[in-house]
Amino acid sequence: MALSRRTLLGLAAAVPVSAALAACSGSSGPGKGGAATYWYLNGQPQEGVRAGAVDAFNKANPDTQIEDTTYQNDAYKTKIKTAIGAGQAPTVIWGWGGGTLRAYAEAGQVEDLTPWFDENPDVKKGLFPSSFGAATVDGKIYAMPCETVQPIILYYNKRVFDRVKVDPPESWDDIMALVPKFNAKGIAPFALGGQSRWTNMMWLEFLFDRIGGPEVFQAAIEGEKNAWSHPDAIKALTALQDLVKADGFVKGFSSITADSNADQALLYTDRAAMMLHGAWSYGIQQADGGDFVSSDSLGFMNFPAVEGGKGDLSNTVGNPAQYLSISAKASAEQKKIAKDFFATGILQEEEVKQWIGNGSVPIRLGTEKLLAESDNAEFLQFTYDVASKAKVFVQSWDQALSPTAAETLLDNIVKLFQLSISPQQFASNLNAVTAA
Amino acid sequence: MSTLTAKRSGRRPRRSILPWLATPALLLFTGFAVVPLVGVFALSFTTWDGIGSIRVTGLTSWRAVLTDPGLPHALWVTFLVMAVSWAVQTPLSILLGTFLAGRQRYRAVLGVVYFIPLMLSSAAIAIAYEALLDPNFGLGAGLGVEALSKDWLGRPGLAFGVVIFVVSWQFVPFHSLIYQGGVQQIPKSLYEAAQLDGAGRVRQFFSITLPQLKYTIITSSTLMVVGSLTFFDLIFVLTEGGPGDATRVLALDMYKRGFQASLMGPASAIAVILVLVGLALALLLRRLGGRDAAASQLEGAS
Numbered sequence: 001m002a003l004s005r006r007t008l009l010g011l012a013a014a015v016p017v018s019a020a021l022a023a024c025s026g027s028s029g030p031g032k033g034g035a036a037t038y039w040y041l042n043g044q045p046q047e048g049v050r051a052g053a054v055d056a057f058n059k060a061n062p063d064t065q066i067e068d069t070t071y072q073n074d075a076y077k078t079k080i081k082t083a084i085g086a087g088q089a090p091t092v093i094w095g096w097g098g099g100t101l102r103a104y105a106e107a108g109q110v111e112d113l114t115p116w117f118d119e120n121p122d123v124k125k126g127l128f129p130s131s132f133g134a135a136t137v138d139g140k141i142y143a144m145p146c147e148t149v150q151p152i153i154l155y156y157n158k159r160v161f162d163r164v165k166v167d168p169p170e171s172w173d174d175i176m177a178l179v180p181k182f183n184a185k186g187i188a189p190f191a192l193g194g195q196s197r198w199t200n201m202m203w204l205e206f207l208f209d210r211i212g213g214p215e216v217f218q219a220a221i222e223g224e225k226n227a228w229s230h231p232d233a234i235k236a237l238t239a240l241q242d243l244v245k246a247d248g249f250v251k252g253f254s255s256i257t258a259d260s261n262a263d264q265a266l267l268y269t270d271r272a273a274m275m276l277h278g279a280w281s282y283g284i285q286q287a288d289g290g291d292f293v294s295s296d297s298l299g300f301m302n303f304p305a306v307e308g309g310k311g312d313l314s315n316t317v318g319n320p321a322q323y324l325s326i327s328a329k330a331s332a333e334q335k336k337i338a339k340d341f342f343a344t345g346i347l348q349e350e351e352v353k354q355w356i357g358n359g360s361v362p363i364r365l366g367t368e369k370l371l372a373e374s375d376n377a378e379f380l381q382f383t384y385d386v387a388s389k390a391k392v393f394v395q396s397w398d399q400a401l402s403p404t405a406a407e408t409l410l411d412n413i414v415k416l417f418q419l420s421i422s423p424q425q426f427a428s429n430l431n432a433v434t435a436a
Numbered sequence: 437m438s439t440l441t442a443k444r445s446g447r448r449p450r451r452s453i454l455p456w457l458a459t460p461a462l463l464l465f466t467g468f469a470v471v472p473l474v475g476v477f478a479l480s481f482t483t484w485d486g487i488g489s490i491r492v493t494g495l496t497s498w499r500a501v502l503t504d505p506g507l508p509h510a511l512w513v514t515f516l517v518m519a520v521s522w523a524v525q526t527p528l529s530i531l532l533g534t535f536l537a538g539r540q541r542y543r544a545v546l547g548v549v550y551f552i553p554l555m556l557s558s559a560a561i562a563i564a565y566e567a568l569l570d571p572n573f574g575l576g577a578g579l580g581v582e583a584l585s586k587d588w589l590g591r592p593g594l595a596f597g598v599v600i601f602v603v604s605w606q607f608v609p610f611h612s613l614i615y616q617g618g619v620q621q622i623p624k625s626l627y628e629a630a631q632l633d634g635a636g637r638v639r640q641f642f643s644i645t646l647p648q649l650k651y652t653i654i655t656s657s658t659l660m661v662v663g664s665l666t667f668f669d670l671i672f673v674l675t676e677g678g679p680g681d682a683t684r685v686l687a688l689d690m691y692k693r694g695f696q697a698s699l700m701g702p703a704s705a706i707a708v709i710l711v712l713v714g715l716a717l718a719l720l721l722r723r724l725g726g727r728d729a730a731a732s733q734l735e736g737a738s
Contacts, residue, residue, distance in 0.1 A: 078695045085486040103698065107488030195589060195678065252571030254590025254679045260566075262573055271572065403485075407697035415680045418590075 035065040036330070036337040037090035039080065042070035045283055046147075049354045057345035064337040066092070066345075073259070081403075084109050089327040091334040092341065097134030097143055097323040098399040099406065104325065105137040111326040114141045116339060123343055128363040128387070131321035134395050143323035144342045148279070148360035149387040151318040152202045155281065156274040156299040157267055160187055164273070168299060172210070172239065172306040179248045182273045188250035190243075191272035193258030197410040198398055200417050202276050203243075205317040205397055206303040207236035213310040214392040220434045221400055227434060228427035232310070237416065237423035239306070244417055254418065261288060268292040276303070278318060279383050282376070283359040300379060302386055316386050317394040321363045356380060361387060405433045473711065480704035486695070497701030507706070509681060510689040514713075517599065517685055518664040524604045525611055525660060526653070532608065533615025534645055547616070554609045562673035565602050592682030595675050599683050602670060607663075611656045618652030619645060658721045665714050686710050 040050050047070055054068045069090070071079055076094075083089050084104060093110065095101060104110045117124045123144075124132075131145035156168055164185055169175045175189075182189040193199045208216050212232025220227035227233070243249070250272055256262045264281055266272040268289035275281075282300075286293040305313055324346070326338045347364045355362040359376045361383045371380040387393065398406040412429050415421045421429070480497055484490040501507055536547045553561070568575045569588040576585025589595050626644050635643065668687040671677065677684035677692065684692070686706060694703030 081486055081695065081698070103485060103487055107485070109487055195676070197678075250572065252585070252587035252590055255569060255571050255587050257566065260570070262570055266572055403696065403698040407692065411681070414678055418679055420680055 034331075034333050034337075035067050036092060036334040036341070038066050038068045038092040038094070038338075038341075039076070039083075039090045040068065040070060040094040041073055041076055043073065045287065045358045046280070049351055049358065050147075052354060053345055053348070053351045056348065056350060057341050060344075061337075061340065064340065066337065066341060084327070087329055089329060091327055091330040091338050093325040093327055095143065095323045095325060096319060096396070096399040097145075097321070098395050099402045100399065101135065101142055101323065101325065102137045103403060105140070105142045109328050110142050111328050111335065112140050112142060113144060113326070116342075117141055120343055126364055126366075127347075128321065128365065130387070130390070130393050131363045133393075134320055134399070135323055143325040144346065145321035145363055146324050146346050147322040148355050148362050149319070149321060149383070150279045150360070151316040151383060151386045151390070151393070152205065152276060152278055152303070153281075153300050153383070153386070154274060154276055154303050155267060155285075156301070157270060157272070157297060158299045159297045160270050160273045161299070168301060169274075169304055171304050172309075174304065175248075176243065176246065178273070179243070179246045183247055187270070188266065188272040189248050189274060190250065191263045191266035191275040192249045192253040193256045193260075193263035194249070194253035194414070194417060195256055196258035197414055198396070199258050199263065199277075200413045201397055201410065202278075202317065203240055204236065204413065205394060206276070207239055207306065208233060209311040209315050209317065209392075209394060210303060210306040210313075211236045211239070211309040211311065213312070214315060214394055217394060217397065220430070223435055225435045226427075226431050228430040229424075233427060234423045237426055241416065241419060241423065244419060249417075254414070264288070268298075279360065282379055286359055286376075300382060312391045314386075314390050315392045315394065316390045317396065319396055319399070320387075320393050401434065405430075408433045476704045476707045479700060480702075480708050482701050482704075484700040485698040486700050487698070493701065497699075497705045500699075501702045501705040501709075504702075506681065506684075506689060507709075510684055510686045510706075511713075513596075513681075513683060514665065514685040514687075516596070517603070517667065517683075518661055520600050521603050521607075521664055522657060522660050524600060525608055526657065528604065528608050529611035529656065530615050530646070530649065530653075532612040533617075534619050534641065536612060536616045537619035550609045550612060552609075553606050556606075558606065558670040559673050561602060561606055562670050565598070566674055569598065589675050590679050592679055595679055595682050599671055599674065602674065603664075603667065606670070607660070611660065614656045614659075615649065615652055618649050622648045654721060654724065658718060661717055661721065662714055665710060665717070686713070 038054065041047065051068065051070075054066050058065050080089070080093060080095070081100075084093070084107075089109065093104070095104075101110070105112075127145050128149060131149065132141065135141050135143040135145055160182070161168060164181055164187070166178055166181055169178055179189045205217070212230060212235070216227070216230050216233050216236075219230070250256070250263075250266055256266075261284055263272075263275060264277065264284055265288065267275045268285050282293070282298075285298060289298075292298055302313065302316060305311075324342065326335055330338070347362055352362045352364055352367060353370065356367070356370055356374050356376075359379060361367075361371065361380055368384070371377060371384055374380055394400075398410060401409060409430060412421065412426050416423070416426050479490070481492060481494060482490050483493040483496060532550065536543055536550070566589070567573075571577070571585050571587055571590075574585065576582070586594060588598050622645065626648070627640060630640050630644055666687055667685060668691065671683055671685060671688055672691070675683045677688045687710065690703050690706040690710065693699045693706065
């Protein structure tokens with residue numbers, strides 16, 4: 001009797017386990033039923049605008065629903081890759097275009113949208129032409145550009161410049177001359193969230209362009225041999241290390257993350273004088289910085305010239321747009337919903353207004369009037385001009401390169417900023433991964 | 437005869453039920469450990485970016501991993517984390533455990549307080565420390581203590597120290613608990629005899645408590661050493677293996693290669709290495725402790 005009771009107990013213990021195992025499989029998975037799924041990044045104020053567009057579409061189309069899920073930036077980059085590899089991708093894939101999109105396209109994981117754009121020429125005509133470059137792989141369009149254009153901007157704190165009685169820099173030599181002046185007053189010349197790695201990268205993007213022109217990095221993308229050892233590349237890398245050696249960046253920058261916006265806080269709390277950051281930072285400083293933006297203390301400019309450099313001063317770097325692709329694994333029904341969403345749900349009037357309200361420039365053409373009416377007209381007009389007048393708009397390097405090369409790039413950039421490798425070592429480490 | 441058969445038949449069901457009791461654990465182990473392990477081993481002979489199709493490429497991934505100077509570095513960092521965190525945690529845990537083994541009420545209260553870090557998730561701990569250590573808005577700046585506002589996560593040596601500190605902060609409570617149990621099992625008679633012989637507290641600790649804790653030390657060390665191989669979440673959130681690669685342990689190296697750099701083949705090769713190192717260590721520790729396992733641990737030992 002005792003034994004049979006033990007058997008029962010054993011079974012009783014086993015049942016919940018197997019039940020739990022059974023429960024593990026089966027659920028989850030992309031979009032049960034007919035609804036299309038859509039993953040994008042969280043973090044206000046952008047999250048609210050994205051969610052608003054989905055809600056508006058769902059309300060207007062009660063039969064065809066989009067289920068949205070949000071993720072934190074760095075976590076999303078891994079999550080979406082894993083999901084696509086496992087065939088569990090959402091119907092609508094939010095991304096940055098460039099090298100990552102190329103990987104998706106070459107693996108046949110995303111839908112070719114070229115025919116759809118041909119059938120709907122109005123959609124294409126309404127968007128910034130420069131935004132399509134990073135959506136195109138081998139002549140075919142694999143993503144719909146969306147949201148906003150985000151050039152990298154040199155921000156500065158006017159209050160601090162007044163206090164130290166200096167003028168904003170007009171050249172690289174000016175920057176190097178300003179560094180000791182700010183340091184003498186106990187103000188960091190540049191805020192930098194160095195732990196996030198891509199923050200450091202923005203510096204190289206501009207120095208490469210201003211010193212050697214866009215051709216230097218273009219050669220690296222195209223897999224040219226020893227592209228990173230180009231004399232102008234070495235010059236740019238050396239210039240950067242000179243700035244680090246001169247204490248150009250805030251003390252302890254390697255311990256600061258951009259995710260916590262601590263770098264931007266340094267600027268609006270008058271502890272740093274300048275900062276190189278994306279256009280999205282304006283909205284963050286406006287939201288978190290008290291009266292910093294409203295009292296007109298925030299200055300902004302395009303990156304200045306480097307003496308003797310070849311790059312055009314109008315050139316800029318950053319994100320030409322954000323991108324939405326459609327998973328090739330989605331059902332026909334889901335794909336149709338996604339395409340309807342692209343045509344009638346993306347960058348509609350309300351969304352455009354909200355982006356502008358947040359201090360961003362949406363990639364829809366013909367918004368000059370709305371931009372001029374906005375409270376942030378000066379900044380928005382500036383961004384619009386930078387983005388639309390740029391001779392070359394270089395996509396952020398970590399997005400333009402393949403994921404493998406991007407990882408090596410980011411690792412080596414940190415070491416470069418820590419002065420633990422020389423420009424020559426940096427160049428040879430990167431030559432090893434980008435050369436075709 | 438009849439009694440014998442009765443006995444035998446009474447035993448048989450027991451024999452047949454034991455394997456059944458092991459089934460749930462075995463199923464879980466096979467499903468979540470053995471099958472993925474075989475998968476990873478197979479993947480290590482392929483080239484795969486995690487998205488496209490998997491191509492079998494023989495030893496390419498292994499060659500890439502074994503010739504990469506990053507591997508010895510990651511192994512060295514892993515070993516350092518293991519050794520230093522063991523050396524920091526063990527004495528602290530033994531002392532705390534011995535202290536908490538006393539029956540006084542205030543010690544029970546302290547025991548509960550010490551236990552708190554163990555209830556927090558590693559990611560939460562890492563985020564909290566990251567914020568506290570921010571050189572401009574962290575603890576040092578907030579309290580105005582210059583000594584605390586260092587570039588904690590930006591200098592290789594400091595970042596390594598921070599990792600060890602946070603790991604210890606999180607796991608010392610757990611090991612203290614193990615030692616507390618160990619100390620409470622030591623027979624009182626040993627201490628009484630020592631007191632009669634005039635041994636002081638320190639002498640009692642070194643001559644009775646420590647030797648009697650031998651097996652507890654081995655258990656706790658095994659958990660620490662093998663556990664330190666899998667430190668991932670904490671280091672990933674705290675430093676992301678940085679600055680540079682100063683805190684890039686093997687597990688982190690594997691993740692970064694696999695999921696950030698899209699090199700699943702080499703990442704799988706590292707995973708295999710990780711498993712082998714873990715098995716070797718567990719075996720070694722068992723050997724170290726198991727040689728005289730038959731010898732009595734209690735009264736007879738003295």
